[in-house]
Amino acid sequence: MSVLHPADSIATTASAASAASTASSPTLARPPQAPRHPAPLPTRTVTDVRAALFARVEIALLDVREEAAYAEAHPLWAANLAASRLELDAWGRLPRRDVPIVVYDNGEGVAAPSARKLQALGYTDVALLDGGLAAWRDAGLELFRDVNVPSKAFGELVEARRHTPSLPAEELQRRLARGDRLVLLDARRFDEYRTMSLPGSISVPGGELVRRARDLAPDPTTTIVVHCAGRTRSLIGAQSLIDAGLPNPVVALRNGTIGWTLAGLALAQGQGRSHEDVPLGDLDAAREGATALARRAHAQRIDARVLAEWLADPRRSTYRFDVRGADEYARGHRPGFRHAPGGQLVQETDHHVPVRGARIVLSDDDGIRASMAAAWLAQMGWEVAVLPPDPAAHTETGPDLPPQPLSPTVATVTPAELARWRAEDADREHPKTVVVDVAPSITYIVRHIPGAWWSPRARLAEALRTVIPPARRVVLTGNLGVLPRFVAADLAAELAAEGRELLVLEGGTTAWYDAGLPIESANPRLAFPRDDRYRRPYEGTNHPRDAMQAYLDWEYGLVAQLDRDGTHFFRVIEG
Numbered sequence: 001m002s003v004l005h006p007a008d009s010i011a012t013t014a015s016a017a018s019a020a021s022t023a024s025s026p027t028l029a030r031p032p033q034a035p036r037h038p039a040p041l042p043t044r045t046v047t048d049v050r051a052a053l054f055a056r057v058e059i060a061l062l063d064v065r066e067e068a069a070y071a072e073a074h075p076l077w078a079a080n081l082a083a084s085r086l087e088l089d090a091w092g093r094l095p096r097r098d099v100p101i102v103v104y105d106n107g108e109g110v111a112a113p114s115a116r117k118l119q120a121l122g123y124t125d126v127a128l129l130d131g132g133l134a135a136w137r138d139a140g141l142e143l144f145r146d147v148n149v150p151s152k153a154f155g156e157l158v159e160a161r162r163h164t165p166s167l168p169a170e171e172l173q174r175r176l177a178r179g180d181r182l183v184l185l186d187a188r189r190f191d192e193y194r195t196m197s198l199p200g201s202i203s204v205p206g207g208e209l210v211r212r213a214r215d216l217a218p219d220p221t222t223t224i225v226v227h228c229a230g231r232t233r234s235l236i237g238a239q240s241l242i243d244a245g246l247p248n249p250v251v252a253l254r255n256g257t258i259g260w261t262l263a264g265l266a267l268a269q270g271q272g273r274s275h276e277d278v279p280l281g282d283l284d285a286a287r288e289g290a291t292a293l294a295r296r297a298h299a300q301r302i303d304a305r306v307l308a309e310w311l312a313d314p315r316r317s318t319y320r321f322d323v324r325g326a327d328e329y330a331r332g333h334r335p336g337f338r339h340a341p342g343g344q345l346v347q348e349t350d351h352h353v354p355v356r357g358a359r360i361v362l363s364d365d366d367g368i369r370a371s372m373a374a375a376w377l378a379q380m381g382w383e384v385a386v387l388p389p390d391p392a393a394h395t396e397t398g399p400d401l402p403p404q405p406l407s408p409t410v411a412t413v414t415p416a417e418l419a420r421w422r423a424e425d426a427d428r429e430h431p432k433t434v435v436v437d438v439a440p441s442i443t444y445i446v447r448h449i450p451g452a453w454w455s456p457r458a459r460l461a462e463a464l465r466t467v468i469p470p471a472r473r474v475v476l477t478g479n480l481g482v483l484p485r486f487v488a489a490d491l492a493a494e495l496a497a498e499g500r501e502l503l504v505l506e507g508g509t510t511a512w513y514d515a516g517l518p519i520e521s522a523n524p525r526l527a528f529p530r531d532d533r534y535r536r537p538y539e540g541t542n543h544p545r546d547a548m549q550a551y552l553d554w555e556y557g558l559v560a561q562l563d564r565d566g567t568h569f570f571r572v573i574e575g
Contacts, residue, residue, distance in 0.1 A: 041115050043130040044102050046139050052100070053077060053567040056381075058317055058357040060094060060101045061129075064114040066456060069106065071534035073143040075136055076150060076565050079354030083110040084438075084457035084532060086117050087486045092338070092402030093354050096317040097122045104129035104136075110458050121405060142565040145554060147534055148232075148348050153558040154380050154570055155232035160559050161572040164239045166254040169263035172225060176200075181222045184253075185209065187237040187343060188228050190274065195539070196257060198227060199268040204275040206237045206343020207323055210244045210286050211368045212275040220247040227253035227260075229538035231555050233347055240372055243575075244289030258538055258548045283366055290371035296573050299374035300385035307361055307387065311336075317358035321345060323369045332394030334363050334387075339400035342373035349380065360384040365391055381569035407485035410492065413503045415515040418475055422451075434471035436460065437509065438487050439478040441530040447519045449477060449512055455527040457487050461494060463527035473501045481508030 052059040063070045063078045070080040081089060094101070101123055105111040111128055118126045129135065137143060146152070158164060167175075175182060184201035186193045193203040204212055209226065217224050224246070226237040234252035241250045253259065257267055294301075302310075310318045322333045323342035333339070340352050342362075353360060360382050362370035370386045377384040413421075418433070425431035435452040437444045444454040455463040464474065474495060476484035484504045495502045505512065513519050537551040562568050 038116065038119070041112060042127040044127045045130045046135050046141065049075075049102055049129065050141070050567065053356060056357055056569065058099055058355055060099055060355045062101060062103045062114075062354065063105070063133075064103055064110050065105050065108055066458070066531045066533075067147065068531040068534045069108070071145060071147050073106075073133065073137075073145060074149075076142065076144055076153070076562075076567060077350070077356045078104075079350045080147070081114075081354065082532065083114045083117075085483065086114055087121065087407075088404055088483060089402070090118060090121055090123075091404060093352075094123065094317075095319065096314075096355075098124045098314070099317050099355055099358075101126045102129050103127070104132045106133040108458070142561055144558075144561060144565075146551075147536070148350060149558070150380065150568070151347050151349050152232045152555060153562050153568070154376075155235045156555060156558045157562060157570055158239055158379075158572055159231075159235050162239055162575055164235050164242070164252055165250070166234070166238070166252040167225065168254045169260040169265055172253060173263070173265055175223075181219065182225055183217045183222055184225045184227065185213070185216065185237070186228070187226055187233040189341075189344065192229065192539070194270060194272070196267040196269050197271055198253070198257065198260060199266070199271075201227065201268075201271065202273045202275060203271075205325075205341055206233050206240070206346065207341045207369050207373060208275055208325075208343070209237050210240055210246070210290055210372050211283065211366065212278070212280075213241055213246055213248070214286065215278050215281040216275060217248050218281075221249075223249040223251065225251055225253055228256045230256045230258055230551065233343060236346060236376060237343070240376075243293050243375075243573075244286065244372070245292075246289070255552055256538070258552060262545060262548060283368060287367045287371075290368045290375070294371040294375040294378070294386060297375040297378040299371070299378040300383075302361070302385045302387060304387070304390075304393070306385075310359060310361070317355045319353050319355075319358055319360045320363070321352070321360065322363045323373050324364050326399070328365070330397065330399050332391070332397050334393050335396045337363055337396075338402070342369045345373055346376045346380075349377065349382075353382070358383075361387060363387045363389075365389045365394070379571055379573060381571065404482075407482055408489040410485050410488040411501070411503045412506045413475055414506050415512045415517055418505060418512075419515075419517055421473070431469075431471055433473040433475060434468055435475045435477060435505075436463070436468065436527075437477050438484055439509070441526075441532050443479050445521065445524055445530075447509065447513070447521055448524070449509060450518055450520045450523070451525070452477065453525045453527055454530075456532055457483075457490075459528055460487060461491060464491075464495075467527040471500075473503065475503050475505055477505040477512070478508045480510050481505055484508065 061078045062081045063074050064083040066082050067080055103111050103115045115126045115128055184198050185204045186197050186201045187206040190203045226234050228234045234256050238250050238252035320337040321340040322329050322337040329339045345352055362374050364370040367389050374384045374386045421433045425433055435449050437448050437452045437454045438457050453468050476488055478484045488502055488504050492502050537547045
């Protein structure tokens, strides 16, 4: 086949699983079991995938490797859905069960098992990329490094087309030293800001900038400097303020905290200044600017009736996001809407919306944040719509909970019983029980059961054969004990054949800690290198200078990569 036409690849009537995906609360249902003798997995070629992208029909190109491997090289519109967490993440990130899905790896052997698991989760149009990532490379097509590449490439294109004003770190420092009227707004998440930020800056996550800038810089002669760790959120944030008609002079800090560090200037750690510390002022000017910008970008405005029609359409995926802050969302939101703060949604679109060609519907309570996010997403080629504010529609409360299948029934052990077994093992030369943590590696590093090993899920069987000391009992744990149940279901038969017992710690490491049992962050036992998360050169404060500079050089080259790739359909509005 040459192109994935919706009529060819999508059932014309909604399946029961598709109907479940539009429910207003997290879905808890046991996924269908994979057939004992499944048919061979279908394949789609690189040409098929490219044709779908050019035709702008729905497709989810999924890289199921761990994030570090994904960040080394992947196609522009490939989304990372790691095999290690597939059951926990798939239903939330792929809301329509008959969406066309193409899965690949780079020879690691995780693509086919992941495709089978997606089928077991109810997805009906799952194929392997013929030849995997190597086929993409062999075809001479563009491969991209790092994560959240579409958003970062778009930010570079915005600067190239709009000539977004910026200041180098040295010039900003001179202006601060002579006492110029400046306000520094950090457009990242608050936790990133706390880790390291410009001295004296204020945390204003990107989705809040247009809404709060007038309150934080009420004198129109005050220059507003927007920054992030690198470039994207600085550029998008500064351009947002300019496009929304803010009267102040607005600039981005060129190259963010990386540029500041490379200039030999010191960053602050642990700052706590937030836009929430300043009373909310009159929003009329901000609302007018945001609405006008969304209109210029051709973002749609729809009502609840149209949204219901979209959700009932079995041939399209419709993502729904509330773009306000987490506390606002928890106090009340529209049923079925996931939480994605506007700035992060624009920054991490590939994570939140892995189905290229899908619809996106945004909601807020003031008409500003949803309109601003919609304006940028529309320029990125998404079909995006804004619902009018309606606080009366916010009938669901609580934090964002992704829909997940019920976890498999497996043998378990309580923290007290595991503690007793470990005490009995204390004097044995060859302990009968070994604990293996399958949580994300950063979670394991922060806190783990003393003596527990860590292994990536995809290599756990190998770890138990070749690295982890043999034991009659293997106890799997994780943060809350949910993921280990799926891991145990994969390995139970194999370990039983070896005469070994496989159990899951009830409640995971959290339950162990809550029971008052010991926890440590030292002495990690890593069965394999930590490849489940890419170490970003713009996070933290201890990266080598050459890595920071290399990251900036890569960002500068993204516009040329976009031109060579040709599948982006970005459309930057004129000033």
